[in-house]
Amino acid sequence: MKTILITGGAGFIGSHVVRLFVEKYPDYKIVNLDKLTYAGNLNNLKDIENKPNYEFVKGDIVDADFIQKLFEERKFDGVIHLAAESHVDRSISNPTEFFLPT
Ligand SMILES: NC(=O)c1ccc[n+]([C@@H]2O[C@H](COP(=O)([O-])OP(=O)(O)OC[C@H]3O[C@@H](n4cnc5c(N)ncnc54)[C@H](O)[C@@H]3O)[C@@H](O)[C@H]2O)c1
Numbered sequence: 001m002k003t004i005l006i007t008g009g010a011g012f013i014g015s016h017v018v019r020l021f022v023e024k025y026p027d028y029k030i031v032n033l034d035k036l037t038y039a040g041n042l043n044n045l046k047d048i049e050n051k052p053n054y055e056f057v058k059g060d061i062v063d064a065d066f067i068q069k070l071f072e073e074r075k076f077d078g079v080i081h082l083a084a085e086s087h088v089d090r091s092i093s094n095p096t097e098f099f100l101p102t
Helices: 012-024 042-048 064-074 088-093
Strands: 002-007 028-034 054-058 078-081
Touching: 002 012, 002 064, 012 028, 012 042, 042 054
Parallel strands: 002 028, 002 078, 028 054
Antiparallel strands: none
């Protein structure tokens, strides 16, 4: 079984993408990684939360240790990256929510 990681899957766009993949590709394991900010809501996915090919993981994409461990453990075949700040004013005032400063 291939495993696909979808980040931000509890958000507006992500929840539709997660549902589409879970229902259309029963042979793929779909892992939804989301921090559950004000924008994330697992009620968006109530209808598929018990599907055998779906798993929710709560976590932060900028937590490097957590992300490295997750990738080492899960060996994802693909990533769809949708964790984001879709309110543009917030993304400008606080961009480090979404990347690791070097
Ligand atoms: N909404 C639209 O109409 C639209 C249209 C085209 C493209 N997009 C793009 O799609 C992407 C998602 O947009 P959206 O409207 O679904 O956003 P959203 O704000 O509804 O969802 C973002 C999700 O990301 C999660 N998240 C935020 N920070 C995180 C972090 N550090 N770690 C893990 N999860 C985190 C939130 O909890 C939330 O569930 C964005 O890149 C956006 O630009 C959106």
